[in-house]
Amino acid sequence: MNELNDNDVIGAGKFIKGDDIASSGPEQVTIVGVRKDTFDDDETKQILMFEDGRELTLNATRSGQLESIFGRPLRVSAVKGKAVELFNEKVNQGMYKGKNSVHIRAVGKAAF
Secondary structure, X not given: OOOOOOOOOOOHHHEOOHHHHHHHOOEEXXXXXXXXXXXXXXXXXXXXXXXXXOEEEOOHHHHHHHHHXXXXXXXXXXXXXXXXXXXXXXXXXXXXXOOEEEEEEXXXXXXX
């Protein structure tokens, strides 16, 4: 049995969404690991895990943002234990146009 610990985050709020960051403002988080998960559409995605138990799926944009902070090739060892800042930015094109999206930048870096 995989029983959860008292500090585990449960329910739908585990994954960070753009609206979460839009309402709270930029947020500093520490990466504790990276895992893979397969979703309902059978697509396997990499997921950043943070010390507070929340998670963020990695897409091409977020992976590129991490590479700009930590360099290429981007390895788990380069990000594990490191702090980053999550911020909201509205998507300006494509099927998610107008939606809030979570982005990653170095801690203390001003919004561009």
